[in-house]
Amino acid sequence: MLSESSRQIIEETLPDMQERIRRITPAFYDEMLTEREDLLDGMFSRVDQVVGTQPQALAGSITFFASYVLNHPGSSPDEILTRVAHKHASLGVPAEEYVTVYQFLFKAIEKEFGEEYTPEFRDAWTEIYWMMADALIRIERSLYDSQANDQVNAPFTLVKKEQKADKIFDLVFEPADDTPLSDIKAGQYLSVIVKTKDGLRQPRQYVALPCGLNQRRIAVELDRTGEISPILTGLQVGDTVEISNPYGDLTLEKTVTDGFSPLYVFTQGIGIAPALAFAHQLALEHAARDIIFVHADESLRTWAYREELEEATGKLPRGKLISFLQASGEGDFTGSINMKKLEITPRSFAYVCGPVDFKQTVRSGLIANGVPGKNIQFETFGSDPYMHTATRRTMHRRY
Template sequence: MLSEKSRPVIEATLPVIAERINFITPEFYKRMFAARPDLMDGMFSRSSQLEGTQPRALAGSIAVFASWLVENPNSYPDEVLSRVAHKHASLGLKEEEYPTVYKYLFEAIAADLGDACTAEVAEAWTEVYWLMADALIKLEKGLYAQQANDVMQSEFKLVKRVESGEGVIDVTFEPADDTPMTDAVAGQYISIIAKAKDGLRQPRQFTLLPSEKNQRRVAIKLDPEGEMTEILHGLKEGDTVEISNPYGDVTLGAFGDDESAPLYLFSAGIGVTPMLAFVSELAEKGSEREVVAVHGDRSNDSWPLKDDYKAAVEKLKNGKLITFLGEEGQGDFFGRVDVAKIDVPSNASVYLCGPLPFMQDVRSALVEAGVPGKQIQYEIFGPDQWMLHDQARAS
């Protein structure tokens, strides 16, 4: 818990740190990578650094954690910590790197705040950092211990590659060595690490799709402006990449055990991937739960994994698919997903996946329609800049 000595200091300085943290974190990464360029090889995404998404995500997590401690000094924001820990584990972050992060983060804080970073302020924020770090280290140790092996990434060979939707490939990998595989849960993701054009190993996360045992199957959407999806799209059968164990805490279990509550799955574009995993798992178990899958896309041709998703929903005893497509006459509705056109009951469990603006719009409309925010889960591909979970619990 946060000490009584530090709490008033954090409370007094939180507005300043919260205002400055988005300027502090880029400077932190600049300092750390200058001293430790090896951390960019296989762990951090160069694109996320250039785009600013990783620094903003770190800034958000620190601000959320500190704010939570001020308001709830005897507890932690468990969901934010869990999300960060799963992401760290998928990248193979080691406990011994937390002092490295501390060193360069606090150098950046001191440089930004100047004389305002007194010994008292530095001591209080050091306490906050290590409370957060120690909580994450404990969670990450637990996640590593649950795996069927003790390696961060192992070699996998591409065994199948098919086109699925505009600019999307559906790829299946199998182990290239005898490393034991951990069984994945629907909704989890893996990190795939491949070499960039300059030889730097770069990680990207992808949601796992239904596959045969001892396989890892994902869908990869081409980003014309991205660094790595073009390289991954260029993989041929027989090529190898490094793949992490499966991680991710937004699974069917995140919705609780109440199967009497209807499940609504809202997706757009490549955001269909976790939904396909959910629906397939429910169908395989013979679930009788009411499941309404709502998908938005530009057209039937652009819709990734369309045939797989339709087939999976049809296998559900109480499954229904509702589509919003950008070409008239192709879907159930024309245009973007509009919650007002769907009767979503207030007791529904809801899952969102797609572009951030899509999820923000849908969530706002759902809350306005009477669905409590605590019943709405989401998944973001890449660094989580929303950090909504715990803040939304009371809504």
């Protein structure tokens, strides 16, 4: 619990911190990664630093946490912290590096605030930082302990490569050593690490697709201007990469898979990946409720994994697949997703997997049809504020 003396200072300075933190975090990362270049090797994405995603994430996390602690004394935003901890665990962030982050971050804060950076100010925000860091460290330790091995990453060899649609490739890997494999829950992701042209190891996260025993399978969308997807899609059978244990908390919860309320899974583009994992799991469980997969895409040509999703949906007693395609006459409906074409009720549950604008549009449509926010889960493919209060669960995939 936040001390009373710190609470008063945080209340007074939070608005100013919220305004300045977006200038502080880029400066912090720039200096830290200049002095600790080793952190870019397999842990931090340098693309995220260039486009500002990681600095924005940290800025949002600190001020969100401070605001939450002020408004909910004696508690912490466990659901949000768990999501962040899963991301950190997938990258193998060690507990001792929280000290490194603290040192460089507060050096940047001091530079920004100048004379306003009093000992009392420093101590209050230090208390906030370590409250959040200690909570994350505890969760991450538990996540590491739950795995079948103690390795951050292990080598995997590409055994199959197939192009599934325009710019989307299906990659299947098998272990290149005897590291035990952890079980994967439908909807979880893997960090995949490859060597870039200059030799730097760089990580990206990809949803784990259904696969055979002793395998890992991912879908990679080629971005020719990106740094990592051209490398991954250019791999040949026999090539080796590093892959982490599975992480991520956007999984099918018992409260969602059981019961009889309709379950909708909305997807767009490569967002179909977690939906495919859900469909396979639900089919194995012979889920008896109404389960409706709603996919949006440009055309049949760009719609990856359509046949596989159709097959899995067909195994569900009350499963249905509905498509909204931009190409006229190719889908069940033409254009963007229209809630009026669906039988949405306030009892419905929904998972939304796709780009940020897609997520926001679908969420607004669901809310307008009476679906409570607590019944809507998200996975975002693209940039989104790390601690945005409207986002219950968000994972980022980078190219």
